Amino acid sequence: MAVYFSIFLVIVTAITGIIWLADKFYLAPQRQLKLAATQAQCEGELSDDVVDKILDAPYFIDTPVQIFPVIAFVLILRSFIYEPFQIPSGSMMPTLLDGDFILVNKFNYGLRDPVLRNKFIEVGLPERGDVVVFKYPQNPQIDYIKRVVGLPGDRVIYKNKILYIKPACLPSDEKCPDFEQVEQTFKNKTDYNDQGMPLTRYTSTMGEKTHDLLVNEQILPRIQHYFKQGGTQANEFAVPQGHYFVMGDNRDNSLDGRFWGFVPEENLVGEAVAIWMSFDFDREPDSFLPRWIPTSVRFSRIGGIE
Structure with a gap:
């Protein structure tokens, strides 16, 4: 659309x-x-x-x-x-909620023509921890939003609900880096739930960027459905050059790179940088009002995105 x-x-x-x-x-x-x-x-x-x-x-x-x-x-x-987008699902909770309206910075990752999306000016590339909007690789007509976890050349392991990243080995490195666990500390039990199962909130740090994420401790990893890639373990992902590995902050309720692979650089739309409006749509099941009519404005959510 x-x-x-x-x-x-x-x-x-x-x-x-x-x-x-x-x-x-x-x-x-x-x-x-x-x-x-x-x-x-x-x-x-x-x-x-x-x-x-x-x-x-x-x-x-x-x-x-x-x-x-x-x-x-x-x-x-x-x-x-800048381009406005609406968050249609809960895959990026608690960072972004259904009903959030966000601004996406399209300048940060280079200027592209608005139709064929060919880049004509290089500006920059995503950094680990960025929240990005991109064209879904399996259906470019659909826009997805996730967080960048793996950069080109990285190897990523998601094991026991914890991320391990082996950064790409650069020509300037005297010794190639090994896998390092992404810092993840318990924050609190939340009111968020997945089909009645409570979600646990953690704080994660990637480089200089810190964000919160949700984990359903009662759900086992769906490794059998993970993206299959030769030369890697079942829960390991080797990011090709020119591609990015992305995941949702709502770890157990996100259709992300674990299940369909990698985002080509040309599919990137931009970086999600701010929430400019947020509506709540919660209402009683017997309400006569349509579901799309907001019940309140969540002013506290307006601001920058971590």
């Missing part, structure tokens, strides 16, 4: 832009010439109504001319700087 909207936005911008240029450099000067010719044929000054009638563009010209700057601004903002 987002791709179709981008195409529609580009087409509308192009059409209104062409009309704006035609009016500025040809149609408007022609109206001025017509006004001058009419004035020359009259002995007195033309009334304001007559002048306005001659100079005013017809509605099918004036409307595109008026909306072109707005449409062009929206296209530039949405395509190259």
Whole structure:
């Protein structure tokens, strides 16, 4: 859907832009010439109504001319700087909740054209711990949001609900790094639950970034459904060059890289940087109001994303 909207936005911008240029450099000067010719044929000054009638563009010209700057601004903002998204599920709880509306920075990972998404300016690449929006590799029409766990060349193991990462060996390394456990400390039992089973909250640190995650202690790892990759253990993932390994913060309720593999760099949309609005939709089952009508605004959630 987002791709179709981008195409529609580009087409509308192009059409209104062409009309704006035609009016500025040809149609408007022609109206001025017509006004001058009419004035020359009259002995007195033309009334304001007559002048306005001659100079005013017809509605099918004036409307595109008026909306072109707005449409062009929206296209530039949405395509190259920030794009709004809505969180549709709980896979990133507790960092992001269903009903959160977020801003995604599209500049951080390089500028791409809004239709074919070919990168034309290099800016930067994701860092471990970033929350990213990307095109789902198995269906690029769908946008997913997860946290970057593995960078190109890394090896990642998820064992006993704990992450172990072996960073890529760089040419400058005198000795290649070994697997290191990602710091994960117990925080508290929560009110969050998965089909009635309570979830435990942990705080995890990746480099300089700290975030909270949820774990269902009563669910065994679904290793039999993990992405199969030659040369690795069943719970190990070797990140190819140009790809990223991502996971949801709601560890046991997230369809992420453990089950379908890796995110190609060209599928990245941008980094989720802020929650600009958050709605609660909780209501009694017998409520006559539709589910999509918010019950309250969660002002406390508005702000930056860790």
